[in-house]
Amino acid sequence: MTATYRPVEPIWCAGCGHFGVEAALAGALADLVIPKHETLVLAGIGCSGTIQNNLGAYGYHALHGRVLPTAAGAWEANPDLTVIAAGGDGDGYAIGMGHLIHTFRRNPSFTYIVMNNGIYGLTKGQNSPTRQGTATIDAILLGLSVLETTFIARGFTRAPDQLRRLTTAALTHAREGRGFAFLEVLSPCVTYNDTYPVWEAEQLDLDADDGYDPTDRSAAFTRVVDLQSQNRIPIGLIYRDPAAESRSFVNPAASSIEPASHVESYMDVMSRYRI
Amino acid sequence: MTAVLSDVNAMVAGQGGDGSLTVITLLGNVLARRGFHLYSTRNVASRIKGGPAAALLRGSSEPRSGMGDDVDIFVAFDDEAIETVGSRVAPGGFVVYDSSAGPLPSGFLPEETTVIEIPFGRFAVRDLRRELFKNSLAFGVISRILSFADAEAAAVLEERFAARPELVARNLQALREGFAFADEHGFAENAGPIRLTDTPSEDRILISGNHAAAFGFLVAGVRFFAGYPITPATEVLEFMTRHIGTYGGAAIQAEDELAAVNMALGASLTGVRSLVATSGPGISLMQEGIGHAGAAELPLVVIDAQRSGPSTGMPTKSEQSDIGMLVHGGNGDFPRIVLAPGDPSQAFDLAVAATNLAQWIQGPVYLMLDQALSQDSVTVPLFDVTGVEIDAGLRLTQRQLDTLDEYRRYAITEDGLSPLAVPGMPGGMSLVTGNEHDEWGRVSTDPGNRAAMMDKRARKIDAVKDDLPKGLRFGDETGPVGILGVGMESGVMREAVERLAVDGISLAGLQPRTIWPVLDETLAFIASRERVYVVEHNHEGQLAQILASIGEANGSVRSILKYDGVPFTPGELIDRIVLEEST
Numbered sequence: 001m002t003a004t005y006r007p008v009e010p011i012w013c014a015g016c017g018h019f020g021v022e023a024a025l026a027g028a029l030a031d032l033v034i035p036k037h038e039t040l041v042l043a044g045i046g047c048s049g050t051i052q053n054n055l056g057a058y059g060y061h062a063l064h065g066r067v068l069p070t071a072a073g074a075w076e077a078n079p080d081l082t083v084i085a086a087g088g089d090g091d092g093y094a095i096g097m098g099h100l101i102h103t104f105r106r107n108p109s110f111t112y113i114v115m116n117n118g119i120y121g122l123t124k125g126q127n128s129p130t131r132q133g134t135a136t137i138d139a140i141l142l143g144l145s146v147l148e149t150t151f152i153a154r155g156f157t158r159a160p161d162q163l164r165r166l167t168t169a170a171l172t173h174a175r176e177g178r179g180f181a182f183l184e185v186l187s188p189c190v191t192y193n194d195t196y197p198v199w200e201a202e203q204l205d206l207d208a209d210d211g212y213d214p215t216d217r218s219a220a221f222t223r224v225v226d227l228q229s230q231n232r233i234p235i236g237l238i239y240r241d242p243a244a245e246s247r248s249f250v251n252p253a254a255s256s257i258e259p260a261s262h263v264e265s266y267m268d269v270m271s272r273y274r275i
Numbered sequence: 276m277t278a279v280l281s282d283v284n285a286m287v288a289g290q291g292g293d294g295s296l297t298v299i300t301l302l303g304n305v306l307a308r309r310g311f312h313l314y315s316t317r318n319v320a321s322r323i324k325g326g327p328a329a330a331l332l333r334g335s336s337e338p339r340s341g342m343g344d345d346v347d348i349f350v351a352f353d354d355e356a357i358e359t360v361g362s363r364v365a366p367g368g369f370v371v372y373d374s375s376a377g378p379l380p381s382g383f384l385p386e387e388t389t390v391i392e393i394p395f396g397r398f399a400v401r402d403l404r405r406e407l408f409k410n411s412l413a414f415g416v417i418s419r420i421l422s423f424a425d426a427e428a429a430a431v432l433e434e435r436f437a438a439r440p441e442l443v444a445r446n447l448q449a450l451r452e453g454f455a456f457a458d459e460h461g462f463a464e465n466a467g468p469i470r471l472t473d474t475p476s477e478d479r480i481l482i483s484g485n486h487a488a489a490f491g492f493l494v495a496g497v498r499f500f501a502g503y504p505i506t507p508a509t510e511v512l513e514f515m516t517r518h519i520g521t522y523g524g525a526a527i528q529a530e531d532e533l534a535a536v537n538m539a540l541g542a543s544l545t546g547v548r549s550l551v552a553t554s555g556p557g558i559s560l561m562q563e564g565i566g567h568a569g570a571a572e573l574p575l576v577v578i579d580a581q582r583s584g585p586s587t588g589m590p591t592k593s594e595q596s597d598i599g600m601l602v603h604g605g606n607g608d609f610p611r612i613v614l615a616p617g618d619p620s621q622a623f624d625l626a627v628a629a630t631n632l633a634q635w636i637q638g639p640v641y642l643m644l645d646q647a648l649s650q651d652s653v654t655v656p657l658f659d660v661t662g663v664e665i666d667a668g669l670r671l672t673q674r675q676l677d678t679l680d681e682y683r684r685y686a687i688t689e690d691g692l693s694p695l696a697v698p699g700m701p702g703g704m705s706l707v708t709g710n711e712h713d714e715w716g717r718v719s720t721d722p723g724n725r726a727a728m729m730d731k732r733a734r735k736i737d738a739v740k741d742d743l744p745k746g747l748r749f750g751d752e753t754g755p756v757g758i759l760g761v762g763m764e765s766g767v768m769r770e771a772v773e774r775l776a777v778d779g780i781s782l783a784g785l786q787p788r789t790i791w792p793v794l795d796e797t798l799a800f801i802a803s804r805e806r807v808y809v810v811e812h813n814h815e816g817q818l819a820q821i822l823a824s825i826g827e828a829n830g831s832v833r834s835i836l837k838y839d840g841v842p843f844t845p846g847e848l849i850d851r852i853v854l855e856e857s858t
Binding site for chain 2 (some may be wrong): 002004005006035036038040050052053056060061062065068069072073074077078080084098102149195216225251252253254255257258259262263266267269270271273274
């Protein structure tokens with residue numbers, strides 16, 4: 001077997017939530033027995049944008065804010081890969097926010113994990129669009145407002161078993177061709193914005209609520225809005241479209257590009273221009 | 276008296292939606308059947324409907340990549356057409372004027388012009404109940420002026436409306452009314468004031484630069500396209516959306532150009548040949564992504580259909596003012612190639628070359644077009660699709676990868692080229708990043724590694740230098756005065772040089788097809804001449820500046836510039852050269 005790069009040690013501070021995200025992702029990939037060479041992890045810019053270095057799979061470091069279109073292109077070009085986009089809240093909800101809504105709309109079958117810590121950690125502590133106590137954005141409500149959305153979940157690194165379960169569910173949803181799997185993880189930055197205590201107090205586990213139906217979009221929307229007004233943060237499986245069917249996709253990476261195999265067809269195209 | 280022409284220029288103008296293009300298309304079909312080469316262009320405002328619009332056609336026994344100096348036949352559907360473009364009529368030319376809305380405005384046409392005034396629009400409404408039939412009426416008149424046989428004109432009209440048989444009869448009736456008007460003016464069948472020379476007929480296609488390039492990329496194996504609508508590049512998006520699926524590829528209309536270029540990077544990462552197409556404003560937005568292709572070493576081809584800038588500029592007007600951005604744009608130093616075709620045939624060939632070169636250098640390759648080249652249609656011989664070779668560069672097969680003890684994505688090699696494994700291949704796992712990195716793709720700021728990686732990437736251009744498309748020479752090879760230009764200047768330069776030679780002024784011509792890196796042959800062409808006129812459509816002489824700064828500073832580079840959005844005519848370029856030569 002050909003030897004490749006040795007995975008890098010995480011750059012994160014001791015206690016960083018991102019360790020929990022990486023553990024959940026590595027665990028889910030192992031649980032689903034996905035070979036490393038069929039796994040492509042793309043990450044944005046920021047502390048979270050180093051997760052791809054640590055897993056031993058194919059890794060890609062996208063431009064700031066552009067992890068979603070990059071992952072979309074990779075998945076469109078080879079949907080047989082398990083494509084996982086990852087990044088922070090600054091990357092995904094500030095500079096890259098425009099792409100998120102269009103990714104919900106297009107519903108490509110890959111997974112996106114946002115490590116939300118409310119802060120720009122790598123540049124040492126500027127506010128992000130999810131900073132507690134400021135005017136914030138809730139990407140889960142955004143996703144619920146798009147009719148094509150098929151999977152939305154939120155995990156918390158303080159609930160590692162649930163996080164691994166949600167990660168596995170997200171990967172499974174995307175790998176089965178059911179559509180875009182969006183997983184936001186509350187992943188505190190212990191150095192610049194230690195939200196462990198406040199998020200522990202505010203989190204509310206919908207998985208533990210027997211009365212909650214994650215297949216009912218309007219109920220989910222109402223519930224999340226209600227909780228928001230009570231300063232509570234829902235975690236768990238928020239929404240899964242029960243009608244999202246398993247689809248298969250054309251694989252451009254496997255297409256034939258030898259002109260000899262298409263000569264007749266190419267000549268047909270050209271003959272439309274004959275005069 | 277009958278003039279015998281081997282080169283005829285026609286123009287039809289009116290309001291957008293008048294159907295000017297229909298008359299030009301019908302005329303083009305007759306000329307093509309007679310073996311004439313065609314060049315076809317439009318002059319429109321950036322709006323959906325209405326506003327002054329003109330369609331122009333040149334038919335010539337020699338292939339020409341541009342319009343002639345003036346117009347022999349002008350069909351004007353209203354007074355505004357006469358006022359805005361009447362001055363383009365040749366001395367002794369023919370104007371067919373639709374007088375439905377009023378008499379011919381005076382003072383806008385050359386004095387020797389023959390004007391035929393007919394209220395086409397009114398007759399079309401009166402006799403055929405629809406104004407649009409005025410086009411067939413007008414076509415009848417100009418068919419007689421050009422001494423076509425009536426059956427010849429009828430045949431192309433029938434062919435044109437073959438898909439809509441309900442329209443054929445009334446269009447033929449309109450055509451016959453046109454013949455009747457021509458009779459009244461003394462233009463009998465086969466006996467008009469203009470006759471065309473006999474030209475041997477060949478199998479040709481009539482295609483624009485955008486369509487030729489898009490088709491070239493398809494044949495070269497491009498199976499992923501991402502774009503965002505923008506004039507004058509949108510036809511590439513439309514072509515790819517229509518055709519790429521047939522070959523198992525994907526075309527995406529992205530939410531913006533940032534998304535488009537990054538989607539293409541993602542697709543390229545998986546080994547699929549990927550293309551984006553845009554114009555100047557979109558190229559500006561894509562700069563970060565294109566630099567990323569350079570740093571992360573991802574094959575990427577970018578079409579730039581240039582339009583006049585800066586900023587939003589004039590979207591429908593041609594310019595070559597992105598040259599500096601293509602050559603030097605983006606943060607940091609990274610290797611890139613800029614190719615510039617001069618006509619649709621070259622656009623097809625260079626699309627293939629660009630795709631293969633991108634695989635070799637694992638980096639960005641631009642195909643530089645301009646609005647005129649992108650959107651004007653020209654007759655060219657059929658493309659040689661069977662002659663296209665797919666070159667995978669250093670892409671590893673699984674078998675080759677398996678024989679390696681270890682795989683380094685960014686292996687530092689003598690020629691800078693690193694063997695490439697893509698996701699899905701066992702043993703090829705790698706880290707791809709635009710951060711500086713070591714051979715494994717791990718982020719590194721080590722000074723020695725940094726310098727080695729910069730040098731490695733730069734060497735890739737030297738490795739492919741012999742494969743870069745060479746320039747095309749014309750005129751007097753040995754002449755001490757040279758002329759050089761790219762894209763939309765290519766055809767008009769050749770024609771100007773031919774005509775100047777007749778007058779005893781000889782020029783050596785070069786149309787470089789590789790703008791960046793600047794080829795040694797280009798520098799030698801300049802260095803060995805007393806003067807070289809660099810013809811380009813921009814205000815700053817961007818190409819001239821690059822050539823002067825790279826080559827020996829012998830002061831021989833002179834600029835001939837135009838930036839009014841309108842291509843040079845041969846006569847205009849000749850005047851500019853003669854003026855320069857006489858001062």
